[in-house]
Amino acid sequence: MxxxxxxxxxxxxxxxxxxxxxxxxxxxxxxxxxxxxxxxxxxxxxxxxxxxxxxxxxxxxxxxxxxxxxxxxxxxxxxxxxxxxxxxxxxxxxxxxxxxxxxxxxxxxxxxxxxxxxxxxxxxxxxxxxxxxxxxxxxxxxxxxxxxxxxxxxxxxxxxxxxxxxxxxxxxxxxxxxxxxxxxxxxxxxxxxxxxxxxxxxxxxxxHAVQPRTTRLTKAQVLSKGPLFKRMYHAPIAFLLVTLFYFKKKQKKLLLEVLKETWTYQPGGEQ
Incomplete structure (x- = not known):
């Protein structure tokens, strides 16, 4: 069986x-x-x-x-x-x-x-x-x-x-x-x-309930994108994706801050 x-x-x-x-x-x-x-x-x-x-x-x-x-x-x-x-x-x-x-x-x-x-x-x-x-x-x-x-x-x-x-x-x-x-x-x-x-x-x-779509990202969501890209794609591609993402989402005011966050983040759980 x-x-x-x-x-x-x-x-x-x-x-x-x-x-x-x-x-x-x-x-x-x-x-x-x-x-x-x-x-x-x-x-x-x-x-x-x-x-x-x-x-x-x-x-x-x-x-x-x-x-x-x-x-x-x-x-x-x-x-x-x-x-x-x-x-x-x-x-x-x-x-x-x-x-x-x-x-x-x-x-x-x-x-x-x-x-x-x-x-x-x-x-x-x-x-x-x-x-x-x-x-x-x-x-x-x-x-x-x-x-x-x-x-x-x-x-x-x-x-x-x-x-x-x-x-x-x-x-x-x-x-x-x-x-x-x-x-x-x-x-x-x-x-x-x-x-x-x-x-x-x-x-x-x-x-699952679908929540209303919002175009405004919270600061925590914005700052997490750089480390996420770095964790998935490694540093050179991550910095390129971060820059493109933040211009597309009109978050240029936070770009320097997120680039710094991306730089300082070190992947610790990579497989």
């Missing part, structure tokens, strides 16, 4: 979205492919989950940590995951009932890293402009538009060997870290450096 792969859903949470988590768990219970587990990494001292999920029909592990940081929490979750496939859900995302079966079907055709499509069924809006209409492998540039909750990866691709360290989220990036965004882009780029390409399925959905 062929063993069916388990999907580990790693969810880092501050514990303040109980109703949203219940919605996620309900959609996992209703999956047509039921072989999954949830690794809930709780960055909160409260202990309410045994009562909240007392009747949960999905295998659940709650890991409590004292530190804050989205990438750190996900890395801890990875250490407790037992599934052959892992994904990184937000506590306020949820799934179409056939999503996991479609993911497993794709892996059975030899895919290693998969990106789904983010969709808000309430607003009937996708998370980004639908420029890619058919399933295909993404370019390195296109990895910049992915979000963490869309990623499914074969766990074996993340393990180290005699020549490589394990691939994990760079803990300098992500909410609660020094640089507040870009952790998923680095994660996918590190996989690409090991020849694990990301395959995009535009018709397979993960649900």
């Amino acid at each position: 062929i063993k069916k792969p388990r999907i580990s859903v790693i969810v880092a949470t501050l514990g303040d979205r109980v109703m949203e988590l219940k919605r996620m768990m309900a959609t996992l219970e209703n999956q047509t492919y039921p072989h999954c587990e949830v690794i809930l990494v709780l960055q909160n001292e409260q202990d309410q989950w045994s009562e909240v999920f007392a009747d949960c029909g999905v295998l659940l592990k709650v890991i409590k940590i004292d530190e804050r940081g989205l990438s750190k929490a996900r890395n801890i979750g990875l250490e407790h995951a037992t599934g052959e496939i892992v994904t990184f859900g937000d506590d306020d995302c949820w799934y179409e009932k056939t999503t996991f079966q479609q993911v497993v079907d794709s892996y059975q055709t030899g895919k290693d890293v998969i990106s789904l499509n983010l969709y808000d069924p309430n607003q009937q809006k996708f998370g980004r402009l639908q420029k890619i209409k058919t399933s295909r492998y993404l370019t390195k540039r296109e990895l910049m538009s992915r979000s963490s909750i869309e990623i499914f990866v074969r766990r074996a691709c993340l393990e180290g060997d005699d020549f490589h360290d394990s691939i994990r989220f760079d803990e300098a990036f992500g909410l609660g870290a020094t640089y507040i965004s870009g952790e998923e882009n680095i994660f996918l780029t590190d996989l690409l450096k090991r020849s694990y390409r990301t395959y995009f399925h535009p018709d397979v959905l993960v649900y």
